[in-house]
Amino acid sequence: MRREQSQSPCVTDAEPDRISSLPGHIIDQILSILPIKEAVRTSILSTKWRYKWATLPNLVFDSQCISDTSEDLLVIKSKLSRIIDHVLLLHSGPIKKFKLSHRELIGVTDIDRWTLHLTRRPVKEFVLEIWKGQRYKIPSCLFSCQGLHHLELFNCWLIPPSTFQGFRNLKSLDLQHVTLSQDAFENLISTCPLLERLTLMNFDGFNYLNIHAPNLQFFDIGGKFEDISFKNTSQLAVVSIGLYVNFESSQGRLHGRTSNLVEFLIHLPRIQRLEIQSYFLKYLALGAVPVKLPTPCIDLSYLSIRINFYDSKEISAALCLFRSSPNLRELEILARPEEQPLPLAHHADCWEDVYLDWPVMRVRHVRIDGISGIKPELDFISFILLYSPVLERMTVKPALNASPELVKELLRLRRASGRAEVIYLDSV
Secondary structure (H helix, E strand, C coil): CCCCCCCCCCCCCCCCCCCCCCCHHHHHHHHHCCCHHHHHHHHHCCCCCCCHHHHCCEEEECCCCCCCCCCCHHHHHHHHHHHHHHHHHHCCCCCCEEEEEEEEEECCHHHHHHHHHHHCCCCCEEEEEEEECCCEECCHHHHHCCCCCEEEEEEEECCCCCCCCCCCCCCEEEEEEEECCHHHHHHHHHCCCCCCEEEEECCECCCEEEEECCCCCEEEEEECCCEEEEECCCCCCEEEEEECCCCCCCCCCCCCCCCHHHHHHCCCCCCCEEEEEECHHHHHCCCCCCCCCCCCCCCCCEEEEEECCCCHHHHHHHHHHHHCCCCCCEEEEEECCCCCCCCHHHHCCHHHHHHHCCCCCCCCEEEEEEECCCHHHHHHHHHHHHCCCCCCEEEEEECCCCCCCHHHHHHHCCCCCCCCEEEECCCC
């Protein structure tokens, strides 16, 4: 018996190409979240996708560009160079952001060529992170990019040309592990009139931080320096400063006969968030620390201080800040142990004068970290509890060498706030 051949339905129209029919803005969104290597591969999907990647505004070349299956660094470098050359050669649209950051990347001459290519395009964001080798000398052509809004450099050496007149549109500058001369640094900052955010970490070549930036709102610095001063920085709202080197009081630079603390804050009338890290409080405590600042920090709501509780000058500086910040709401105290602590005799009667005339603090949340249970620390905590009637929570995290009686000592302290909760965290 002959089996009849089954008939399949007649296909008159091809299945619709759903990938090609996607709206252009959807395709752009898909490409924007893909690593650049995968974005280029989408060119095989359809005719509509073939050159879509070539108009990507954000070009990011990082560890996702190539798979590190080979341990040969020359192979990795060669692959990365070919990818960047290929993308820049075929790219046809405007480039908003260019980021080059690979863990195996060292300063190579190819970067000069890529940078020169980018200077001919209206690039707004330029990020270069050299993770290995010596500091890479930035080519002079980069300083001609007047369209830059954000510049971020890691492990680089900057020598601006004599014709450099600043980045007129730059709003954000992030320099980490960089070398820059004193004059070049000051000229760079002062000739960026729109600068709003400035980050400096682990720099060399200059020791004096003279900041002249009328639109600066955010300033984050950590490194070794001798002095810092602000000029025309009335818009600064968020400041974090870490001085990474200890110094003797006689070595620190003092502004005239007044206190460094006064000179520092007089140019920050709108400060809202202040972080004083490492040894910077010791710098601020130089000179005659006043009981109260001439002008209060009305807008300061968050304060973080790393302090040596053995140093009465640092305690005085901290108390001056508290008294001058009537709207302080969050306070963080980080204990900074010293190799050779000062004798405790300096603290015998210092609190008696403080208690006589002290305004009520409006702080609500306090975090204290790294204390060991010595008397100056407990006196400091007792003071905060007694003069914070609206305190809601105090979190205490002790140091590894903390006294086992610390918990009992904390529980004995009186509190002005009936709602204050003291939370004791383990040191590990």
